[in-house]
Amino acid sequence: MFKYIKTLKTLVFLLCLVPLGSMIYDGFQQNLTADPIDELLHRTGIWSLRMLLFTLAMTPMKIIIKQAGFIRLRRMFGLFTFFYATLHLVIYAWLDLGLAWVHLWEDIVKRPYITVGMMAWLLMLPMAITSNRFMIRKMGKKWKRLHQSIYLVIALGCLHFIWLVKSDITEPLIYTGIGLTLLLIRIIHHFYGQRTVNQRKFQTR
Numbered sequence: 357m358f359k360y361i362k363t364l365k366t367l368v369f370l371l372c373l374v375p376l377g378s379m380i381y382d383g384f385q386q387n388l389t390a391d392p393i394d395e396l397l398h399r400t401g402i403w404s405l406r407m408l409l410f411t412l413a414m415t416p417m418k419i420i421i422k423q424a425g426f427i428r429l430r431r432m433f434g435l436f437t438f439f440y441a442t443l444h445l446v447i448y449a450w451l452d453l454g455l456a457w458v459h460l461w462e463d464i465v466k467r468p469y470i471t472v473g474m475m476a477w478l479l480m481l482p483m484a485i486t487s488n489r490f491m492i493r494k495m496g497k498k499w500k501r502l503h504q505s506i507y508l509v510i511a512l513g514c515l516h517f518i519w520l521v522k523s524d525i526t527e528p529l530i531y532t533g534i535g536l537t538l539l540l541i542r543i544i545h546h547f548y549g550q551r552t553v554n555q556r557k558f559q560t561r
Contacts, residue, residue: 365428378399400440400447401444403440404441404443405514405517407437408437408510409534412542415427419541431487434487434506437480476509486502517532
């Protein structure tokens with residue numbers, strides 16, 4: 357897998373742009389339903405959540421398939437998560453509210469699903485800014501602690517989706533279930549790995 361990692365990263369990059377290309381194409385073709393703003397909000401929101409799940413899936417994929425190359429894709433998926441989340445926010449603030457900052461602030465304060473959505477975006481902002489090798493070296497262990505905020509982001513993202521839908525929450529619950537499964541795999545692997553390390557330390561005494 358390492359032999360073809362550059363080709364794979366290029367392919368994944370292009371695939372991550374497909375949702376954006378689809379939205380642009382449908383916009384020119386006037387295929388964004390009767391409410392194009394709402395359709396764009398839904399598409400950017402759902403793809404942000406999907407990219408977030410892809411990001412979380414890289415470590416479980418490494419554990420299950422035993423291929424470390426998946427970790428090389430994690431940063432790309434994380435940045436695309438922020439990209440689509442930012443598009444989601446821009447469409448809401450610009451196209452939906454017309455950059456009426458007072459109304460945006462009122463929505464953040466009065467509407468819980470917007471409150472948690474904004475919290476998720478604010479948590480992603482420093483992670484996106486520090487997603488480069490220079491910041492990894494400069495921050496050291498602090499970088500890892502900062503990027504552990506992704507667990508809170510997935511919780512807030514799923515909660516945002518559930519509260520937004522209100523009626524039939526089947527789809528957001530599916531995404532929540534996938535997120536919880538990925539987190540569970542990581543937790544089990546962490547404790548299993550820690551237990552193995554402790555056993556080896558005990559055996560060497």
